[in-house]
Amino acid sequence: MFFNNSFFVNSKPNNKIMVLYLNGENHEITVEPDVPLLTVLREHLSLTGSKYGCGEGACGACTVLINGNTVHSCITPVSGAAGKEITTIEGLEKNEKLAAVQQAFLTTDVFQCSYCASGMIMAAAALLKKNPSPSEEAIVQAMNGNICRCGTYPYIIKAIKLASSS
Amino acid sequence: MENQDHSRHPFEPATNELPSKPRYRFTLDRRKFFKLSGGGLVVAFVLHDLISTGNNNIPPADESQADDVDAWIHVGEDGTVSVFTGKVEVGQNIRTSLSQIVAEELMLPLTSITMIMGDTDLVPYDAGTFGSRTTPQMGTQLRKAAATAREALRALAAKKWNTPLTNLHTENGTIVNTVTKEKVNYGELTKGKQLLMKISDNVPVIAAKDWKVAGKSAPKVDQKDFISGKHIYVSDMKLNGMLYGKVLRAPSYEAKLIEANVAKAKSIPGVIVVKDGDFVGVAAPDSRTATSALLAIDAKWEERKGHPSNANIFEYLLKNTSGEKDNGTTTGDVERGLSGAALKYSNTYNIDYIAHVPLEPRAAVAQWADGKLTVWTGTQRPFGVQQELAETFRLNKDKVRVMVPDTGSGYGGKHSGEAAIEAARLAQEAKVPVKVVWTREEEFTWAYFRPGGVIEVNAGVNKDGTITAWKFTNYNSGGAGLDTQYKSSNKQIAHVPSNTPLKQGSYRGLAATANVFARECSITDLARLVGMDPLDFRLKNLDDDRFIAVLQAAAKAFGWDKPKTTGHGYGIAGGFEKGGHVGTCVEVAVSSGKEVNVLRVTQAFECGAIVNPHHLENQAIGSIIMGLGGALFEAVQFADGKILNAGLSAYRVPRFSDVPKIEVILLDRKDLPSTGAGEAAIIGVAPAIRNAILDAVGKALNTLPLLPNGILA
Numbered sequence: 001m002f003f004n005n006s007f008f009v010n011s012k013p014n015n016k017i018m019v020l021y022l023n024g025e026n027h028e029i030t031v032e033p034d035v036p037l038l039t040v041l042r043e044h045l046s047l048t049g050s051k052y053g054c055g056e057g058a059c060g061a062c063t064v065l066i067n068g069n070t071v072h073s074c075i076t077p078v079s080g081a082a083g084k085e086i087t088t089i090e091g092l093e094k095n096e097k098l099a100a101v102q103q104a105f106l107t108t109d110v111f112q113c114s115y116c117a118s119g120m121i122m123a124a125a126a127l128l129k130k131n132p133s134p135s136e137e138a139i140v141q142a143m144n145g146n147i148c149r150c151g152t153y154p155y156i157i158k159a160i161k162l163a164s165s166s
Numbered sequence: 167m168e169n170q171d172h173s174r175h176p177f178e179p180a181t182n183e184l185p186s187k188p189r190y191r192f193t194l195d196r197r198k199f200f201k202l203s204g205g206g207l208v209v210a211f212v213l214h215d216l217i218s219t220g221n222n223n224i225p226p227a228d229e230s231q232a233d234d235v236d237a238w239i240h241v242g243e244d245g246t247v248s249v250f251t252g253k254v255e256v257g258q259n260i261r262t263s264l265s266q267i268v269a270e271e272l273m274l275p276l277t278s279i280t281m282i283m284g285d286t287d288l289v290p291y292d293a294g295t296f297g298s299r300t301t302p303q304m305g306t307q308l309r310k311a312a313a314t315a316r317e318a319l320r321a322l323a324a325k326k327w328n329t330p331l332t333n334l335h336t337e338n339g340t341i342v343n344t345v346t347k348e349k350v351n352y353g354e355l356t357k358g359k360q361l362l363m364k365i366s367d368n369v370p371v372i373a374a375k376d377w378k379v380a381g382k383s384a385p386k387v388d389q390k391d392f393i394s395g396k397h398i399y400v401s402d403m404k405l406n407g408m409l410y411g412k413v414l415r416a417p418s419y420e421a422k423l424i425e426a427n428v429a430k431a432k433s434i435p436g437v438i439v440v441k442d443g444d445f446v447g448v449a450a451p452d453s454r455t456a457t458s459a460l461l462a463i464d465a466k467w468e469e470r471k472g473h474p475s476n477a478n479i480f481e482y483l484l485k486n487t488s489g490e491k492d493n494g495t496t497t498g499d500v501e502r503g504l505s506g507a508a509l510k511y512s513n514t515y516n517i518d519y520i521a522h523v524p525l526e527p528r529a530a531v532a533q534w535a536d537g538k539l540t541v542w543t544g545t546q547r548p549f550g551v552q553q554e555l556a557e558t559f560r561l562n563k564d565k566v567r568v569m570v571p572d573t574g575s576g577y578g579g580k581h582s583g584e585a586a587i588e589a590a591r592l593a594q595e596a597k598v599p600v601k602v603v604w605t606r607e608e609e610f611t612w613a614y615f616r617p618g619g620v621i622e623v624n625a626g627v628n629k630d631g632t633i634t635a636w637k638f639t640n641y642n643s644g645g646a647g648l649d650t651q652y653k654s655s656n657k658q659i660a661h662v663p664s665n666t667p668l669k670q671g672s673y674r675g676l677a678a679t680a681n682v683f684a685r686e687c688s689i690t691d692l693a694r695l696v697g698m699d700p701l702d703f704r705l706k707n708l709d710d711d712r713f714i715a716v717l718q719a720a721a722k723a724f725g726w727d728k729p730k731t732t733g734h735g736y737g738i739a740g741g742f743e744k745g746g747h748v749g750t751c752v753e754v755a756v757s758s759g760k761e762v763n764v765l766r767v768t769q770a771f772e773c774g775a776i777v778n779p780h781h782l783e784n785q786a787i788g789s790i791i792m793g794l795g796g797a798l799f800e801a802v803q804f805a806d807g808k809i810l811n812a813g814l815s816a817y818r819v820p821r822f823s824d825v826p827k828i829e830v831i832l833l834d835r836k837d838l839p840s841t842g843a844g845e846a847a848i849i850g851v852a853p854a855i856r857n858a859i860l861d862a863v864g865k866a867l868n869t870l871p872l873l874p875n876g877i878l879a
Binding site: 151 | 256452524526573577790792
């Protein structure tokens with residue numbers, strides 16, 4: 001995928017060509033280096049699974065993984081992600097098969113409006129990678145940066161426990 | 167643009183929750199419908215005149231039946247079933263529960279049902295998705311429509327085989343002749359036909375005790391799309407050539423735009439600027455450029471002075487009443503009841519403004535083509551937004567189509583169409599589609615709030631616990647849940663609106679969150695005044711069996727009678743609202759440093775026959791958690807016409823670490839009609855916590871939020 005909207009791109013003197021290693025593939029983009037990674041994902045690469053919720057890293061809806069660590073993509077300049085391994089919700093599913101953590105959320109039937117789902121699942125994936133059997137306390141601590149305004153927290157905890165046991 | 171008019175909101179809480187009568191004329195006629203959908207069988211509410219007169223046009227709804235709910239069900243020639251409803255999915259999981267109801271009556275698996283929701287071109291008029299009306303009204307209507315369709319299909323089969331209905335067995339979309347063993351499926355029966363039928367009120371529906379698809383915990387129907395990030399919310403949409411729009415906002419409420427120099431913004435390549443009266447907006451090929459263009463506008467504003475702030479808001483609301491008193495109940499002589507009482511009680515409760523904070527902010531994509539405006543937006547009132555757009559752009563409503571993809575929540579906060587109007591105005595100028603997604607700051611500042619208010623309670627009680635007088639006056643926070651369920655022969659109950667300094671509107675449970683708080687705190691205070699247990703006092707003064715049942719169920723599961731640890735307190739509260747009955751028990755612990763911890767919440771909930779137990783429990787738990795925020799710490803801070811905590815780092819909402827142990831007991835009343843469940847479960851939380859703190863340390867907190875800093879003063 002390339003962002004090559006000719007005249008417009010050329011009109012921005014600060015634009016830089018960067019390569020993002022995203023969900024196992026290289027993507028070349030031409031963009032101002034300080035644009036948030038979330039904007040690049042959503043607008044330039046049409047990967048809209050990661051959501052805007054607050055723009056200040058306070059809600060977790062934009063959570064993606066960089067080198068396996070959770071990052072708020074709404075406050076991460078795209079230049080800071082270039083050359084690193086980026087994973088978004090779209091990268092969890094392999095060959096139309098949900099990742100185990102997604103399957104656990106599906107089985108638990110967690111969500112209401114589901115707008116927080118991508119961020120929650122990415123945060124849960126990062127946690128489980130580092131700590132395959134987290135205690136409830138560890139889950140709460142790891143997930144506390146993610147807001148579900150519908151209040152499905154108890155089901156999210158249940159899904160993470162299910163994922164850790166499967 | 168009217169974003170500075172705080173007084174007018176299309177849906178004032180409580181007082182006007184029922185919609186105005188539909189003022190519309192359907193454009194869908196019989197031929198068009200079947201051209202659109204293929205042949206088959208359609209069962210609808212609005213077709214009665216059509217069927218009787220043979221007229222081809224669906225007539226406007228009979229105004230006398232404005233409370234009736236329109237929907238139609240189409241059984242296609244291939245046997246697929248489509249349900250057309252103006253209700254929208256904002257996380258209540260009604261796409262699932264309504265499918266269950268239809269599947270049940272049509273005796274089909276859930277996967278056979280497709281819901282077409284919230285598209286003003288395709289679905290019949292609907293006032294909106296609010297007030298917990300989907301299940302009792304739309305659910306009931308769809309149940310009857312589906313049952314009517316089933317009976318019509320059975321009649322077709324009986325005619326085909328020339329056999330009585332009693333010889334037919336229906337299962338899984340197939341009708342079997344039990345004598346000849348012949349089979350026919352719905353698709354074969356409807357093939358080549360164009361049948362229109364009216365929903366029958368007398369059609370036999372399946373009793374809740376016999377449900378096979380409804381009444382079960384069917385998983386969210388399209389859950390996988392959400393879990394894989396594939397679902398396209400409005401804020402995710404991208405149309406060909408689409409621009410990203412931003413709107414210039416005033417620095418404070420009621421500020422007047424003196425002038426705006428847009429030359430610099432216009433000179434940025436790719437940017438279009440619209441300046442139309444007070445509306446100034448930009449659109450650009452990406453959101454970064456749109457933001458730069460907005461910042462390049464040199465605007466001069468005249469700001470109004472003398473706005474109230476948090477410091478004086480309650481006094482302000484009392485002083486600035488608007489005079490339109492809305493009386494609830496007045497019975498007996500409340501003053502005599504008060505003066506004759508053995509013990510008198512008087513208290514004032516203050517309720518802060520709080521924000522809905524839907525995680526997806528307002529968003530809209532607008533596109534003009536051939537004089538027709540199409541807008542995708544996340545709203546709870548697609549037809550309301552259609553009307554707003556038609557009025558704003560002076561169009562006939564048939565030239566405006568509003569579509570609502572499943573949306574990132576609302577909680578009563580998305581009844582209006584601000585983003586839709588903004589996107590449409592920008593798209594009109596740009597001649598290409600424009601998307602407007604509000605920032606979190608805009609959502610906090612330019613949407614609307616749950617009203618703040620002041621509630622005065624005066625009551626009299628005899629030493630045996632009989633309530634002799636109940637005087638309850640609510641200033642500004644609204645009339646929902648105003649009336650008391652507790653017996654008193656002398657009552658005077660009123661709601662007095664004030665000139666609100668902040669734009670206010672509906673919220674989950676509406677004003678009941680405030681009124682139930684004040685009432686249930688006062689009831690516990692009265693119990694303490696006469697030395698009775700708060701549960702016993704309630705039971706003595708109630709005669710509503712359903713209310714009594716939830717209080718008792720909650721108390722039993724909670725262990726109300728069990729001894730408590732020193733420094734801990736128990737609180738109970740309850741009520742009913744929007745058809746849901748709730749009883750809530752809370753245990754808190756207060757540390758020596760006066761830090762309050764809510765340890766557990768036990769809640770019993772009853773809303774008639776349960777359609778989906780898992781999703782109901784999920785709604786109840788969600789309501790409890792949302793209720794914790796309003797109870798403990800949520801409050802909009804404002805001064806000088808500005809919102810001071812317009813971001814999620816400053817406005818605190820409940821997080822994982824705020825969640826206590828929660829137990830929900832669902833009472834399944836299969837003998838009662840199913841009612842709403844998304845709202846009432848919130849109302850018991852705040853008073854139960856307040857009453858538990860009172861029980862623990864003897865301190866009565868009378869302002870919501872109770873503990874903005876987490877510490878007892």
